[in-house]
Amino acid sequence: MTSPKSTKDPTKNRLTSLLTICLLFVAAILTKAAYIQLIGNDRLEKLARRQFQSKMLIRPRRGVITDRNGEPLAINVETRSLAVSPNKIQNKRTMARLISKATELPYQRILEKLIEKREFAWIKRHVSDSEFERYKKWQITTKNGEAADGILIVKESKRIYPHHELAAHILGSVNVDSEGVEGIELLNNEKLQGKIVSIQAEKDAFGRPTFIDATAANHVRDGEQVTLTIDASLQFSVEQELRNAVLRTNARAGSVIVMNAVTGEILALANTPSFDPNLRHASASRRRNRVITDGYEPGSTQKTLLLAAGLQHGFKLSDKVWGEKGSFIIQGKRISEAESHEKFEWLTLKKVLQVSSNIGAAKLAIKLGTDRYYSVLKTFGFGAKTSIDFPGEISGYLPPKKKWKPLSLANIGFGQGILVTPLQMARAYAAIANGGWLVRPKLVMDSESKTNEQPKRILTPKTRQLLVEALLSVTEEGGTGLKAKVEGYKIAGKTATAQVIDPKSKKYSRSRYIASFIGFPVGVEPNIVIFTALDQPKGVYYASETAAPLFKAVLTAAANRFSMPATMAVDRKLAEKDDSSVISDKLKWSLAKVTTSEQNRALNWVGKDKNGSITWQMPPLVGLSVREAIKKMQGHMFDIEISGIGFVKTQEPESGKPIAEGDIVRLTLSEE
Amino acid sequence: MITRWIPLWVIPVLIAVAIGTVWLRLAIVRTSYSINQTDKSLRNFQHEREKIELKLAGLRSPRRLENLATKKFGLTKPRADQVVYLK
Numbered sequence: 102m103t104s105p106k107s108t109k110d111p112t113k114n115r116l117t118s119l120l121t122i123c124l125l126f127v128a129a130i131l132t133k134a135a136y137i138q139l140i141g142n143d144r145l146e147k148l149a150r151r152q153f154q155s156k157m158l159i160r161p162r163r164g165v166i167t168d169r170n171g172e173p174l175a176i177n178v179e180t181r182s183l184a185v186s187p188n189k190i191q192n193k194r195t196m197a198r199l200i201s202k203a204t205e206l207p208y209q210r211i212l213e214k215l216i217e218k219r220e221f222a223w224i225k226r227h228v229s230d231s232e233f234e235r236y237k238k239w240q241i242t243t244k245n246g247e248a249a250d251g252i253l254i255v256k257e258s259k260r261i262y263p264h265h266e267l268a269a270h271i272l273g274s275v276n277v278d279s280e281g282v283e284g285i286e287l288l289n290n291e292k293l294q295g296k297i298v299s300i301q302a303e304k305d306a307f308g309r310p311t312f313i314d315a316t317a318a319n320h321v322r323d324g325e326q327v328t329l330t331i332d333a334s335l336q337f338s339v340e341q342e343l344r345n346a347v348l349r350t351n352a353r354a355g356s357v358i359v360m361n362a363v364t365g366e367i368l369a370l371a372n373t374p375s376f377d378p379n380l381r382h383a384s385a386s387r388r389r390n391r392v393i394t395d396g397y398e399p400g401s402t403q404k405t406l407l408l409a410a411g412l413q414h415g416f417k418l419s420d421k422v423w424g425e426k427g428s429f430i431i432q433g434k435r436i437s438e439a440e441s442h443e444k445f446e447w448l449t450l451k452k453v454l455q456v457s458s459n460i461g462a463a464k465l466a467i468k469l470g471t472d473r474y475y476s477v478l479k480t481f482g483f484g485a486k487t488s489i490d491f492p493g494e495i496s497g498y499l500p501p502k503k504k505w506k507p508l509s510l511a512n513i514g515f516g517q518g519i520l521v522t523p524l525q526m527a528r529a530y531a532a533i534a535n536g537g538w539l540v541r542p543k544l545v546m547d548s549e550s551k552t553n554e555q556p557k558r559i560l561t562p563k564t565r566q567l568l569v570e571a572l573l574s575v576t577e578e579g580g581t582g583l584k585a586k587v588e589g590y591k592i593a594g595k596t597a598t599a600q601v602i603d604p605k606s607k608k609y610s611r612s613r614y615i616a617s618f619i620g621f622p623v624g625v626e627p628n629i630v631i632f633t634a635l636d637q638p639k640g641v642y643y644a645s646e647t648a649a650p651l652f653k654a655v656l657t658a659a660a661n662r663f664s665m666p667a668t669m670a671v672d673r674k675l676a677e678k679d680d681s682s683v684i685s686d687k688l689k690w691s692l693a694k695v696t697t698s699e700q701n702r703a704l705n706w707v708g709k710d711k712n713g714s715i716t717w718q719m720p721p722l723v724g725l726s727v728r729e730a731i732k733k734m735q736g737h738m739f740d741i742e743i744s745g746i747g748f749v750k751t752q753e754p755e756s757g758k759p760i761a762e763g764d765i766v767r768l769t770l771s772e773e
Numbered sequence: 774m775i776t777r778w779i780p781l782w783v784i785p786v787l788i789a790v791a792i793g794t795v796w797l798r799l800a801i802v803r804t805s806y807s808i809n810q811t812d813k814s815l816r817n818f819q820h821e822r823e824k825i826e827l828k829l830a831g832l833r834s835p836r837r838l839e840n841l842a843t844k845k846f847g848l849t850k851p852r853a854d855q856v857v858y859l860k
Binding site: 162172173176177178179261263264265267305333334337338661728731732 | 831833
């Protein structure tokens, strides 16, 4: 008889044991799974998150820069860049060779990037469309534009300046990552750049983002628009006129500022030589915004500020100084006039400015004294930044008062021994133009200064009025600024032909000058001040022959752009001379000239009425076209009311009747 | 036997909840794809707009307009006496 134990099937026992082991193993896995699911494991959690989550860096669009009328000056376009993921590239040498052929970059440089143990490396940024097409040929991308293994085509935003050189010195430029490095791009970088946000997104099996952190995504803020104070159309004209003047005078460089004297808004600012901000290899000398970053010795334009100081301290325009017949010795040094034939005797202060006498200015400065002159120059803002907050602005140099000896005082009187920026000079003259207020120059609309500087009155109305009177004489017969005059406007301004220090000899050069003119039309809106300067003009270098005509051209452009009506009745003698349709350069006059071919139709001056208003004799306008009729009446403060179309049928007042400035002229035309 | 511990109606409810959860999850994924697609279209439109703006800026460029005016239409800058300000 066999025992029951011996009858047990050994195979069954083994299977049971195996099953038990398997069950235990499964139980262990399940326990571990339950543990991971319920208790958690930081390391595994991180691994899982890395697998299905990704971090996305959302780079906002850079803000647009426009002119004061909304004309875009700096915009963005989408472009493609070539990058590689070196770890994913198998045959690095072959790929480096292909990339080198396609991009025309050195093979060695690309190979160095490919053999680095990195996830990502840039090869070429902002690839042009034509170059991108070439990539297909070299199998960097497929025919559909998809990248080969290990190659990345990254879409990026690129800054574009659609008008190229226009306002380049104001706009500045950005680097390859669209970060401002110069000019307004740098000054307003934070505002333009917007807010870069890093957000979490869940990926699907194909790596496509599915769930995006919506709250974080909402924080992405595109860059804000920056509106400049400049007028693109005027800027273009000014740049063109400046370029022509630099070519004509063979000057080394030139600058122009057109500024609203009341608000401080800069309407145009140009420098030559210039550069195209779309191209990255312009030299530093071309990129420099000279009117803000460069100083110069102002020369005779400083005499106006000396006169301002004199008038503020009780001097009169009729006060006289002895002109020393062209030679004045002070501290053993001789001061002479700009021209050796100028041997002035007694000069009124007004005449000192009109003929730009160095000796007259030196003597006035000495009479005025260091303390008074220094304090007035300080109130004009010299030796300090203008608060325009433009990158690279310099303060200039006003020597400390204790260093002012009689000779240096005399020199500073006529604009030597002091360093100013063109912007400081324009601002100082703006104070004369606007009634005596020192304003903060602005390049960005609604910009707040870091110092929150408010306009302050620095000249009394009386001083301002006398200064304007003296400056007007400069552009009249006998003055140095005659060629700055635009017919129909009263121009107050001052020329300067300032000597430049020779860097080798450290003495004033007798062949290098900075010719400048600063001035403004009186009594017109907008109230603008214009600075023009030419650095080292060749040949006839005098400001009266170089910078003054440039001023005239710029003012003409501004008058056309802003429709600035003429303020003066037209010089009839000039009008009579002009019987040709072609206007010569010499006689390129009048924005409001009366045609004189029909003498009897002209507006005749009668006298003044009881209120002191100028009275004219109404010309016959019947039969004329509207354009012709308006032309007859232009240049005066008449209110012209027109009804109908066609030719003038009736007029009121009638022909021959008196009409005063401010009266209404009603014209009825032939057709209703 | 299982009905001794769980009421019968719970089973279809559980199945419905499970299906509902999966359906909801799929709907969310679908909507996400749709949002991403729309976002991509939006970006494409923005880029198209940028391109058009660039083209427009080029067309409005003062240099181009001046060239057109002088070379194509034979215009010249107005003489001073040709400028008329209405007011």
